[in-house]
Amino acid sequence: MNSDSQQQKGLILMRLMMLTVMMSSMSALMFNVVLPQISEEFHLTLAQVSWLSSAYTLIYAFGTVTYGKLADRFQLKSLLTFGLTLFAAGSLIGLVSQTFLFALLGRCLQSAGAAAIPAIALIIPVRYFSPEKRGSAISMSAVGLALGSALAPVISALIVSFANWRWLFLPSLLMLLLLPLYRKYLEHEVKEAARKFDWLGGILLAASITLLLLGVTNLTWWYLVFGLAALILFILRIHATEEAFIQPQLFRNKQYTIGLTLAFLIAGIGISLYLLTPILLSEVYHLGSNWIGFAMVPAAAASAILGRKGGKLADLKGNSYLISVASGSLITCFALLSIFTGISPLWISFILIFGNVGQSFFQIAMSNSISRSLPKDQIGVGMGLFSMISFISQGIAAGVYGSAAAHGSSVNWNPLHVDPNSYLFSNIYLVLAAMHVGILLFYRLQFRTRNSSVSI
Numbered sequence: 001m002n003s004d005s006q007q008q009k010g011l012i013l014m015r016l017m018m019l020t021v022m023m024s025s026m027s028a029l030m031f032n033v034v035l036p037q038i039s040e041e042f043h044l045t046l047a048q049v050s051w052l053s054s055a056y057t058l059i060y061a062f063g064t065v066t067y068g069k070l071a072d073r074f075q076l077k078s079l080l081t082f083g084l085t086l087f088a089a090g091s092l093i094g095l096v097s098q099t100f101l102f103a104l105l106g107r108c109l110q111s112a113g114a115a116a117i118p119a120i121a122l123i124i125p126v127r128y129f130s131p132e133k134r135g136s137a138i139s140m141s142a143v144g145l146a147l148g149s150a151l152a153p154v155i156s157a158l159i160v161s162f163a164n165w166r167w168l169f170l171p172s173l174l175m176l177l178l179l180p181l182y183r184k185y186l187e188h189e190v191k192e193a194a195r196k197f198d199w200l201g202g203i204l205l206a207a208s209i210t211l212l213l214l215g216v217t218n219l220t221w222w223y224l225v226f227g228l229a230a231l232i233l234f235i236l237r238i239h240a241t242e243e244a245f246i247q248p249q250l251f252r253n254k255q256y257t258i259g260l261t262l263a264f265l266i267a268g269i270g271i272s273l274y275l276l277t278p279i280l281l282s283e284v285y286h287l288g289s290n291w292i293g294f295a296m297v298p299a300a301a302a303s304a305i306l307g308r309k310g311g312k313l314a315d316l317k318g319n320s321y322l323i324s325v326a327s328g329s330l331i332t333c334f335a336l337l338s339i340f341t342g343i344s345p346l347w348i349s350f351i352l353i354f355g356n357v358g359q360s361f362f363q364i365a366m367s368n369s370i371s372r373s374l375p376k377d378q379i380g381v382g383m384g385l386f387s388m389i390s391f392i393s394q395g396i397a398a399g400v401y402g403s404a405a406a407h408g409s410s411v412n413w414n415p416l417h418v419d420p421n422s423y424l425f426s427n428i429y430l431v432l433a434a435m436h437v438g439i440l441l442f443y444r445l446q447f448r449t450r451n452s453s454v455s456i
Helices: 003-042 051-071 076-096 100-114 116-128 131-162 165-185 199-218 221-240 248-252 254-270 272-283 289-317 319-340 345-372 376-407 420-446
Strands: none
Touching (some): 003 076, 003 100, 003 131, 003 165, 051 100, 051 116, 051 376, 076 116, 076 165, 100 116, 100 165, 116 345, 131 165, 131 345, 248 254, 248 376, 254 345, 254 376, 254 420, 272 376, 289 319, 289 345, 319 420, 376 420
């Protein structure tokens, strides 16, 4: 098949993927606002019902690298068919659930199916687009993510205003309508003979991810100890078996390893925009959940509108240029938040635009850069691992931010900030701004090159 025909199919597939990512991100976020309602209905604590979100995140994190690994061995259309069908089954179970356990089962199945989406959303641009056009393709997934983030609180509030929270499962079933189109346009790929799958390595990786995330989010030391032990066993396993779950030579790729490290830091910092902002608007400005959702919509909408622009910038001027733009936008956002937290929430809503757009640009640039650092036979597992690292970082960061918010602060580190009720948030944002300055300087020192299109 010629390249023009392949790229045309790729454009159709990425438009479908934009809708899929949008609905998937909506599904992941919509339940956060109804946890108190679910807690009251089933007479459970908030910590117990929060497993509807925690279990989703844990399964999602490991699932992305698993689907990426399987994508190197099986057809993308088969994996996506399995994933979307499993997601729909979970949605249906959740929709008719009458007990908390069935609702939790529905969310777990949703997550196990939805985990196929981020991995495949990163693999399609690699397989259907040339490197110089890949940024625009990747940006379509970023647009879908931003749209889902913008619509989730609005649609969630709208549904629960006239219906039971179980109806939040219903929009997810719409993804099944896209499945025939995926099967039509995804090409049949020539695969090597199936090799032995390293189930033990996969189990050890899943155990280490789960225990480490639980240890950080619950501040439980023995989870961390067992998580580290599982991680050590996983490392020993992949060095001891020929068909390892993740080949050790993947980590000998310097550009890829540094890219993963940067992605880990960037994802952990970026999640603050979505986790700390609701806490800030609630504790400092005393806004209700509906108003908090609306206050975050302009930033998400701006990210969706400008997402394609970021992809085009990556293609025209290189990933290095887009990373510089993203860093400048995020440094501006966190610096302004550190100074002006405590003023009108309308200004906070405006400042967040810089952060969301910058984070979207970073996501595009890092996805594009990391994909170029991988050999063809490691694209699936490499991009899946990249997605998993981002989710792990977000989970760890969520625990850190939650702990910091619980302790508060009576010390002000920013002399330009004057509101005593928001010292904690000002201090956190100041640290995050400084971290992004450090990331930009590190990037410049590591990848100073005349040809920015080939750098991470």
